Amino acid sequence: MSNPRITAVLFLASAAVLAGCESNPLQVQRSPCPAVAIPTYTGDTTLFTGSGQDAANIDVVATMTNVREACSETTESFTSDITYDVVARRTSAAGARTVTLPVFATVVQGGNLLVSKQVGAVNVDFADGQARAIGKGGARGTVSRAVATLPPETLAKINRKRKAGDLDAAVDPLSDPEVRAAIRAASFEVLIGFQLGESALAYNVTK
Structure with missing residues (x-):
């Protein structure tokens, strides 16, 4: 992932329908595996030595990066x-020190429905x-194959062959609310980031 600070958004692949062609050679290509994203403002965290959130009190600054995903499937x-x-x-680089930073991982369905959440920690070890x-x-992040797979009737609507002259030859199948709703319900994301308190989140928003 080239930019870990991205807003988690639901991505819908759109099939292009070309008027004048005998059929639609392009089919919706989507992965049923959960996509991965770092929600905006949660990819960084700053620790302070005092009560004030200003440059003079900054202790540690950490960034989540180099996010990699490997997908596997079962029946x-x-x-x-x-x-x-x-x-x-x-x-301050004086002394050996271990900094423990709380992190979260959530599985989200359809862009806004929280399925599960886990809170853990990452240790960063500084040598003297x-x-x-x-x-x-x-x-x-694990999701059910039955839920993450588009229904056959939805796939049929999306990938139906269209001929020039058909009334709906140039109509994007994803303009159908039922098709969009089905894709949304079958789309999952794993959102990861630092587990921030209200003040830490507010700092990230305003810095």
């Missing part, structure tokens, strides 16, 4: 195994004199 489910790095810098260090984290 019952689809699973996304996710790994990522946490790159952290501390203001080291200002920058990297921690490793991971998460897993």
